[in-house]
Amino acid sequence: MSTLIDFKSLHLSLHQAISGYEAGSIPHALLIHGPAGVGKKTLAKILCMRLMCCAQDALKPCGRCDQCRRVEMGAHSNVLSPSRTAGSRSIKIEDLRKIIEMLGRHGLESGARAVVIADADEMTPQAQNALLKSLEEPLESTYFLLTASGDRGILPTIRSRCSVLYIPPWDSDSILQVLNDNGISGRRAQKLLDACDGSPGRALQMEKDSHFWDTAALVEETFLYISKPVQLPSFSGKLRNVKEDADLIFSILENRVSRAMQADEGGQSSRKFSRLAQDIMIARKYRASNVAWQSIADRLLFQFMEEQPCQWS
Secondary structure: OOOHHHHHOOOHHHHHHHHHHHOOOOOOEEEEEOOOOOOHHHHHHHHHHHHHOOOOOOOOOOOOOHHHHHHHHOOOOOEEOOOOOOOOOOEOHHHHHHHHHHHOOOOOOOOOEEEEEOOHHHEOHHHHHHHHHHHHOOOOOEEEEEEEOOOOOOOHHHHOOOEEEEOOOOOHHHHHHHHHHOOOOHHHHHHHHHHOOOOHHHHHHHHOOHHHHHHHHHHHHOOOOOOOHHHHHHHHHHOOOOHHHHHHHHHHHHHHHHHHHHHOOOOOOHHHHHHHHHHHHHHHHHHHOOOOHHHHHHHHHHHHHHHOOOOOO
């Protein structure tokens, strides 16, 4: 599992805040937001471990004591999370009221209590309003840890009562380290890096997703292989039914082009790669404007053919 040190080293903007958490200065209400898969829920769990850890002579959380292990397993009675109403895609007011009622009782254990609300941007406005008083008048030694992929779904009244921590996309070296730690290296790791948009969680998820690998192979055998006009009809046909994968295809292409540009910096193909990067950006705009996918794919295929031969790293 990642540590506070791992998150602190991700970005300069995180260093000061997480150094404070290491020292025990955790705000009573914290909103952790950022892109999907960057570790928001993981960080919330580590902070819960920090609050509960009973180690006396180690940097907290130690990850080894009974308290830490129970938080890790999701079995600590002082760590509360709302259970969604069966079949609901949102967190409703009744889900929050159950948690608030539990906070009003004496805890089963002494020490700090933490309320973790994952995907807090999926709370209904009524649920957020029910939470508001608890944030305004927090009980002693009670902490609220909210995570959200964006802050648009969070009411201003909730946001204003939370400290806010943004976790940015991870840098390439950090993601590759996570992949290596999970036994993934070489070209396979590089392909995941190309498509994960700075999200190690997404990279690990895609590693097990056969559909991702099918899409990556399709990009290789069409856009990155095409060199002759005679190939256009066949390759166009292969791309006909993958409209739903357009964003993933664009991400893979963007990262392959970017990596090739870096490898060829100042070389003979640098202008070609620059034009291709611009072409992919335009393709994204067409996609956002609801231009037909087949037209977008065919245009991009033609542009990759025109810029061949390229050396793909």
